[in-house]
Amino acid sequence: MTSDKEQTVAKLLEESHEMVLRFAAMTGKSHVEEISAAVQKQTLEALDHGLEPSVDGFFDLFVEDDAMTALAEFRPPSGEGKPLDLDLIEAALQKYSINHGILWDQIRRGLDGCNLDRRFLSGVVVAQGTAPVVFVPGHLRIDQRTEAKPTASDTPVDFKQITPFVMVKRGDLIAMRMAEIPGVVGTDVKGQEVPFPTQKVPFWTPGSNVVDTAVGFEAAVDGRLVLSPPTFEVNPVLELKEGVDYRTGNIHFKGEVLVLGKVAAGFAIEAGGGLSCTSVLDAFDVKVGNDLVTPGGIIGNGPGRVEVGGQVTAKFLEHIYLLAQGDVHAAACVLNSVVKTRGKLELGEKGILAGGQIHALDGADMFQIGTPTGPQTELYLGLDFLGMEHILWIRERTKELHAQLTKVDSAIPYGGHRVADLKEAAKKLRVEIIQLTETAREQLMKLGQNEEATLTVRGSVYPGTLVEICHMRFVVTQKLTAVRFSLDKRKGIIAVTALGTEATTPSASSGKKR
Amino acid sequence: MATILVLDGDETTLSCLHDVLEAFGHTVLPTMTQEAAVSVAQGLRFDLFLVDVEQEGIDTTLLVKALLASSPNAVLVAVSNYPKAQRTLEAVAAGATCLMRKPFEIGRILHLLEGICP
Numbered sequence: 001m002t003s004d005k006e007q008t009v010a011k012l013l014e015e016s017h018e019m020v021l022r023f024a025a026m027t028g029k030s031h032v033e034e035i036s037a038a039v040q041k042q043t044l045e046a047l048d049h050g051l052e053p054s055v056d057g058f059f060d061l062f063v064e065d066d067a068m069t070a071l072a073e074f075r076p077p078s079g080e081g082k083p084l085d086l087d088l089i090e091a092a093l094q095k096y097s098i099n100h101g102i103l104w105d106q107i108r109r110g111l112d113g114c115n116l117d118r119r120f121l122s123g124v125v126v127a128q129g130t131a132p133v134v135f136v137p138g139h140l141r142i143d144q145r146t147e148a149k150p151t152a153s154d155t156p157v158d159f160k161q162i163t164p165f166v167m168v169k170r171g172d173l174i175a176m177r178m179a180e181i182p183g184v185v186g187t188d189v190k191g192q193e194v195p196f197p198t199q200k201v202p203f204w205t206p207g208s209n210v211v212d213t214a215v216g217f218e219a220a221v222d223g224r225l226v227l228s229p230p231t232f233e234v235n236p237v238l239e240l241k242e243g244v245d246y247r248t249g250n251i252h253f254k255g256e257v258l259v260l261g262k263v264a265a266g267f268a269i270e271a272g273g274g275l276s277c278t279s280v281l282d283a284f285d286v287k288v289g290n291d292l293v294t295p296g297g298i299i300g301n302g303p304g305r306v307e308v309g310g311q312v313t314a315k316f317l318e319h320i321y322l323l324a325q326g327d328v329h330a331a332a333c334v335l336n337s338v339v340k341t342r343g344k345l346e347l348g349e350k351g352i353l354a355g356g357q358i359h360a361l362d363g364a365d366m367f368q369i370g371t372p373t374g375p376q377t378e379l380y381l382g383l384d385f386l387g388m389e390h391i392l393w394i395r396e397r398t399k400e401l402h403a404q405l406t407k408v409d410s411a412i413p414y415g416g417h418r419v420a421d422l423k424e425a426a427k428k429l430r431v432e433i434i435q436l437t438e439t440a441r442e443q444l445m446k447l448g449q450n451e452e453a454t455l456t457v458r459g460s461v462y463p464g465t466l467v468e469i470c471h472m473r474f475v476v477t478q479k480l481t482a483v484r485f486s487l488d489k490r491k492g493i494i495a496v497t498a499l500g501t502e503a504t505t506p507s508a509s510s511g512k513k514r
Numbered sequence: 515m516a517t518i519l520v521l522d523g524d525e526t527t528l529s530c531l532h533d534v535l536e537a538f539g540h541t542v543l544p545t546m547t548q549e550a551a552v553s554v555a556q557g558l559r560f561d562l563f564l565v566d567v568e569q570e571g572i573d574t575t576l577l578v579k580a581l582l583a584s585s586p587n588a589v590l591v592a593v594s595n596y597p598k599a600q601r602t603l604e605a606v607a608a609g610a611t612c613l614m615r616k617p618f619e620i621g622r623i624l625h626l627l628e629g630i631c632p
Binding site for chain 1: 524527529534537538568595616617618620621624
């Protein structure tokens with residue numbers, strides 16, 4: 001064997017021996033932890049190496065379908081990767097042809113967050129297009145306000161007050177002219193023009209009873225706003241085909257009202273114009289600006305009253321409290337009603353007046369008053385009821401003041417230290433009484449009076465009937481037939497004249513009212 | 515629409531009732547005496563009788579029974595201003611359905627007729 005070979009063999013043996021010695025030593029218990037730590041170190045190093053590979057910062061873009069918005073994703077670098085830089089972003093924007101509405105501030109904030117804070121950001125708006133301005137054509141806008149008043153949540157709702165009708169007054173603006181708003185084109189993030197849309201607007205054309213003004217269309221008359229697209233108009237007549245009830249609510253209408261059905265009990269009707277009813281008017285609370293006409297009758301309902309600005313024409317009146325500025329015509333009868341008119345009460349060919357009170361400035365004409373066993377009827381003619389009501393009101397107030405004054409005067413002797421106050425109160429009461437008395441005197445002087453008012457009865461007047469003309473009173477004590485009652489100013493009595501002959505019947509009951 | 519017989523001694527009252535009720539489509543037969551009322555009632559079927567029970571010379575019990583016998587389903591209204599008067603009480607005892615004040619109450623009559631002819 002050569003010396004080289006011997007050296008190689010010797011080295012090999014030596015290494016083998018060392019290896020055996022090293023491994024034999026490490027199999028001992030004292031080296032287990034050392035081996036575990038080595039393994040852990042190797043494992044973690046391998047894991048770290050696998051989790052955070054070196055990746056450069058990343059930027060991605062997304063452009064929405066309408067091209068009005070571009071959204072970006074900023075991904076931070078990892079490991080030994082390069083940070084994201086602006087050039088990369090500019091390149092991406094260029095790649096997507098984004099050249100309008102670029103939000104550089106947003107991009108810089110994204111870069112800082114990504115590179116410095118190593119934050120992943122997504123959905124960042126980096127470009128925003130310019131939206132177009134909608135084109136609104138010139139049009140008319142209808143004012144569709146309703147009469148229903150809002151109520152507090154804890155207030156009970158009176159459904160009678162809710163009405164589906166929109167009432168307007170003459171001169172009310174019902175359609176406002178809205179000026180055209182021109183459209184402006186927009187630009188998307190790619191610099192492309194975005195056409196402006198056109199807003200859909202209602203198309204209205206004016207109908208009847210509306211007038212053109214600078215601001216729009218106004219109601220030419222009081223009435224109900226009727227919308228029948230494309231036409232709007234004002235109907236001066238409110239036609240209630242099914243009457244008045246919860247479907248219509250109380251009626252408050254500025255124009256004419258036509259009721260074709262029944263008026264349910266308890267519902268109010270207020271008509272600025274006239275009121276016509278084809279059926280019986282069950283009157284609870286009725287106010288009519290002009291004439292009230294019904295081929296049926298008017299039946300009062302509880303404490304309600306009927307106020308009419310014009311004439312009243314009906315088949316009959318029963319149990320109503322009626323105040324009319326014009327004449328009252330009842331074809332058949334007036335029963336147990338209070339009728340006050342500044343005109344004349346006229347009943348039909350065989351018309352009966354039975355019960356109640358009549359106040360008529362211009363007199364009355366009828367066939368019969370009362371019945372053989374009917375209720376007492378009173379007629380007060382030749383005086384304006386409005387003035388009389390005022391005078392009577394003053395009289396009642398004066399009585400109250402007098403009663404109070406008596407109490408105060410009688411307390412003065414026992415008033416002690418309040419005597420001065422009592423005297424002052426008594427003085428004020430006296431002044432008030434004097435003022436009221438003076439007002440009553442003035443009212444009396446101005447009181448509408450018609451000394452020519454007469455009462456004509458073509459049939460019978462039954463006993464118990466009271467007739468008063470301009471404060472002169474006559475009580476019928478026996479049945480009279482075909483007579484006229486009038487004021488004989490010279491004698492200061494009510495003259496009763498037989499119709500046809502015009503002969504005067506002596507009237508023992510006639511005399512000045514006490 | 516209803517068929518109504520009215521008995522009242524006052525011609526104007528009869529005329530007025532006739533005028534008002536016929537305006538609402540009802541048929542009204544006015545009579546002024548008990549005999550006439552009973553005679554008319556025999557030949558027709560009535561829905562409503564309006565009878566003035568204060569009228570002189572009528573036998574209330576006999577009249578009410580005769581009228582209701584001729585039209586058993588009819589409503590008979592006794593018209594009187596004295597609800598406690600002998601004749602009124604007799605009418606109620608004989609079958610009168612309700613009382614009405616004189617000369618008449620149109621609202622109540624129309625309400626009754628709504629029930630009879632809905």
